[in-house]
Amino acid sequence: MSTNDITAARHELAAARRCVVLTGAGMSAESGVPTFRDALTGLWSAFDPERLASREGFAADPHLVWRWYAERRQGASNARPNAGHLALVGLEARFEQFAIVTQNVDGLHTRAGSRDVLELHGNIVRTKCFAECGVRIDDPRDLPPGEPPACPRCGHWLRPDVVWFGEMLDAEVLERAERLAASCDAMLVVGTSGLVYPAAGLPSLARAAGARVIIVNPNPTELDDLADIVVRDTAARALPALFAAT
Numbered sequence: 661m662s663t664n665d666i667t668a669a670r671h672e673l674a675a676a677r678r679c680v681v682l683t684g685a686g687m688s689a690e691s692g693v694p695t696f697r698d699a700l701t702g703l704w705s706a707f708d709p710e711r712l713a714s715r716e717g718f719a720a721d722p723h724l725v726w727r728w729y730a731e732r733r734q735g736a737s738n739a740r741p742n743a744g745h746l747a748l749v750g751l752e753a754r755f756e757q758f759a760i761v762t763q764n765v766d767g768l769h770t771r772a773g774s775r776d777v778l779e780l781h782g783n784i785v786r787t788k789c790f791a792e793c794g795v796r797i798d799d800p801r802d803l804p805p806g807e808p809p810a811c812p813r814c815g816h817w818l819r820p821d822v823v824w825f826g827e828m829l830d831a832e833v834l835e836r837a838e839r840l841a842a843s844c845d846a847m848l849v850v851g852t853s854g855l856v857y858p859a860a861g862l863p864s865l866a867r868a869a870g871a872r873v874i875i876v877n878p879n880p881t882e883l884d885d886l887a888d889i890v891v892r893d894t895a896a897r898a899l900p901a902l903f904a905a906t
């Protein structure tokens with residue numbers, strides 16, 4: 661592993677034909693979207709994440725959980741894609757196959773203009789029925805009143821369409837992410853601590869299939885040991901630099 665080798669990273673990307681980018685909360689930090697830990701400051705610091713992001717927590721206090729997500733949804737809607745998101749849009753055309761697999765729920769990759777984005781953990785803007793009757797509301801402007809609102813079909817609560825602690829990921833999305841990881845020749849891993857599975861398992865799948873793994877993160881991560889190259893910088897600084905001369 662070599663650190664900060666942006667030139668080597670550019671060469672690896674230039675030689676690749678199939679590229680997968682795995683992103684986490686750090687990707688959006690420079691857009692002002694707090695990482696999970698940062699989102700638990702101030703008023704919310706007294707709460708345990710599992711109380712705010714689990715079925716059990718929602719069932720125990722749906723009003724509290726709805727309010728926390730409503731605040732984060734507003735924050736994500738107000739945020740704008742940063743130079744890192746935009747650089748990834750520019751990178752797309754350089755590969756035969758290019759996809760972004762994100763753990764983020766803020767929708768910023770799609771809003772930046774990236775075309776193939778797999779949202780492993782859902783999307784905070786969307787809402788679905790807690791009782792899983794099939795109702796999904798994509799636009800917050802279509803939400804019925806209430807905190808949380810009642811499902812227009814079955815009358816149960818509506819909840820954010822994100823994956824909570826203890827919940828399964830969408831099987832089709834995960835399978836596609838695994839197939840892409842196992843068939844790419846370069847994987848760029850940006851702004852993820854590598855602690856949350858199954859997303860954190862994708863770089864080892866790529867590595868086992870012979871891909872080069874490049875990490876972009878200002879801090880050490882659980883995945884550094886399996887990377888070929890680690891770029892110790894932020895997403896909004898490093899990604900445009902990688903793109904500039906690839």
Ligand code: NAD
Nearest residue numbers: 684685686689695696763764765766851852853879894895
């Ligand atoms: P994490 O909070 O565990 O880790 C964030 C990582 O980003 C850290 O490794 C940190 O060093 C790095 N980082 C911080 N600033 C950075 C920057 N400017 N550029 C690049 N990297 C930077 O995040 P995670 O690994 O994504 O896991 C947390 C879970 O929380 C995920 O499941 C995700 O779904 C969810 N989440 C999503 C959002 C969002 O949608 N933006 C925000 C918070 C949490």
